[in-house]
Amino acid sequence: MKRVMAVDDEFMILRGIPKLIDWAALDLTIVQTEQNPVAALTYLQHEPIDILLSDMNMPEMAGPEFLAAARRLQPNMQIIVLSGYGDFDYVKAGLEQGALNYLRKPIDPDELVKTLQKALRQLAQHDTADQNAQLAHQALTRELVTGRSQAPVDPAAAHLALSLPDNCEWRLLAILNPQQRAALQADLVSQREVAGFFSEGQDVIVLFTGTTMQVRQFLDQLPDSVGPTRRPVVVSPVIKNHAAIADVYQRVRWAINRRYFFAVANGLVILPEQEAGPSVKLPTVDTLKGELRDVPLTGLADWLNARFSQMEQEDASVELTRQIAVVILLAMRALHPSYELTSASFGRINGAATVAELTDVLLTTAASMSQTAQKRYSRNVSEVLGIISQRFKEPLTLGDIAGDLHLSPVYLGQQFKKEVGQTVAQYLNDYRINQAIQLLERTEMDVNEIAHAVGYQTASYFFKTFKKQLNMSPGEYREVALAAPSESGRQA
Template sequence: MYRVFLVDDEPFIMEGLAYLIDWERHGLQIVGKAADGAEALEALAGEPIDILITDIQMPHMNGLELIRSVRELQPDVKFIILSGYNDFEYVKEGVTLGIENYLLKPVNTEELIRTLTATVAKIEQSVYKEESIKRHLEIIRDNLLYRWVTAAIESEELRNRAELLGIRLGLPGYVAGIVKLLFDQEQAEVSSRAETIAAVRTYCQRTAQSYSTEQAVFADLEGDLVLLAGLGDVDADRTGFVRFMAELQAAIRERWGLPLLVTVGEASKGEASAHRSYRTAKRMQDYYVLAPHDGPLVYEAPALPAAAEPAAPLQAELAHFCKLLSAGKKDEALAWVGEAFARLRETEGLAPSDVQNTAMAVLAAAVHHANLMRQEHEGAIGDYKHLFSQVVKPQTMQELEELVERFVDRVLFASGVSEREYSPVIRQVLREIERRYGDELSLKTLSQTFHMNPVYLGQLFHKETGETFSDYVNKYRLAQAKALLVESNLKTSDISLRVGYTDTSYFYKQFRKYYGFSPTEYRNWSKLGDG
């Protein structure tokens, strides 16, 4: 809403304007009124506005004098004059002052509305142009700061463009802090993420300026928000910066309800080594899997030791795990996974790569077993590529362990189905369900594929599986949906479509029928269990 202020010494004129025009419909809001120029000027000293509508002849201060004074206070305000005097000198002076229109009383409502519409369009064009310039400068500045903290800019170029940085060069030291927002499934849309990142960035910029003028906030190529601070006293100021980042982390978590990872790099001496602070702050993100994360993860030289020896499972141990998979021993296989992660927790000098390598090795063994059992990549156990990308995302060791356990459980469930004794035609039907569960499936279409009577095929399916065809397909689709709710960033409506339900409300009804709770409730509970 653009803000309008009315000035006229005739009360009925102001009241008439207020009621004759649907201001809200035109994106406008009357924020104040005054009976003369002096009263208006006093009110506008603390009241930002966009449009001033004023009479000319008024006691104490006329409209033209008011326009001159308001322009000094608020240069971007647009002015519209309403006057009972058709005096060319008034019109000429108004034009000189840059008014939008000079309307004669009694006011023609349609003409005033046209003037207001044109004025709003001009304001919006000005705002868009200003925002466009601001965004362009922000991109240039982000690029410049990113090149600085990645040591990809020559010192001469950096100094030549110093005025764009927003932080002084030549300070004794610099320190980088990084804010990574950990979006959950409900905030997976790119547009939603971009809006949230922009809002958090603005908050960080405002908060950083209140903490110290020697700070710059920018986004790196991964979308992380980087706060680069100048240090006067390198050690003391870095300690204060760590406290500031802890307060910022708590404030963002409370304000947006988002989990986030905050890291602080080493204190680097001089502008030429600022990249060391950024690099160590990024490196600390890997330690999210190992360290408590209520506050920032702060770089300290002894905090990044190399493991004395590899902590990932040896080939002999993995071979035993594969035997458990082949034998379909679900409880023992899951217990093996738990023991592997328990050993990691007891390993001295554990590095993040050890945890990720263990998860990768176990998942690779499970994938190999799935391939041997001829489970489809997009069928019984989902998308492998998405699975492995999950491993390197910031998460706790407990969350990573649960990711591995869920996958092993799904592999064993699917292989258990495939190992049963079925006739050749039913095995083919089951493979078709695994491969095409997201499509429209019916006994009629499958019977045509296999050149069989649909009634007989349905009876044979029920005899061998113990379930009707529709019940089996429904349960299979819901099992895939359940996994996607936990492991993917898809919206519930998109998951419904992906697993074969075109009607989202029907999907919700079936999910609740089989599991006793809604998809949204299940997703929320799974988050609580991972936290």
């Protein structure tokens, strides 16, 4: 509801106004009545009012002076003047102060309703204009902060009236998934230190000017307060100049992604002045194979949780965490050499939005590995698997295999998918990638030779397929696999 205030030195007028019409039907509520205009100004300093009904002839303060002061306090407020029969000079002065209309006493209810409806239309126009201005300001802020603007950065900043003066500190604040978004945005608009803000998915990015103390005060007053067990906020280091804003924004995004990926639901993240180098290294397949050898299936979840928890504490990036999950998967396969990894497993790792999803992929795969030795296929499917293992280097198709077995391609394809869980084409591609992994680990063949050795017609297609599945290139994988002496070498 829109908020209405009535000011008149006549008590009976103030008492009668609430009973004069059905205010609720107009979506209006009278929140305050005052006989003294000085008291009314005190109220207006702290409380928002949409429509002011005011007498113009009051002993404590002249009407024009009161309206001018009220207008300065709340410029968008709609003013309706109440006047006696002979107060035309006051009426004129009220209109000069931006009054929407004047009503003669005694007030006619129908005329009051019409005037209030006109005031509501004016407020709606102001609200629309304010919303459009806020959206435009948010769009400009987004372009400046993210570096997406086609125009040079400084002109965009100038349009936002941002000069980055030497005596101010500028930062980016990221408020993650605020629960009271509407209240937060209303608060941001009213904050003098907020130069601009915009929504980025479920988060709100704020361009803030102020000292460290002002940042703390701002965070303490947020609708969703921040603390060790409350709403997470990321605070950037001080921004040195316009050109550095986009780089600082990328660091903030990196920190946001980590909070969601590692499911850290609370606390305050203050990014250091200098970005630290990565402290977490990509482990080798042999290293993880050795660690996993003595981990039973029932203890794998605890091992994974401990591993990923340590990575979160050491500030591992999301990308590096996914890569380590791939190496864990390959180490698990090394302990079960008869198991063929699938592109679906790699795809789920590369697309995992959280560590919990990574853990689920690895646990599911480990359970599948333990069951593989007991799995039995039908004669037709077993023959398809045998043909693939012997002829995977050829440009093999389901039609070729079905022809050799004198079976319908449709029937054979359906039977294979039902038992194996993949199409013949998917299985063949995964089989070739698994063979390529072994050649990278056990030989010194270059990537071109390996591509042709496992059945790919071009090295570029092999490279693209391998990187898509493992989230690393063949060369990067070989570095990981051969960074330490192989297990077979130590046993020889």
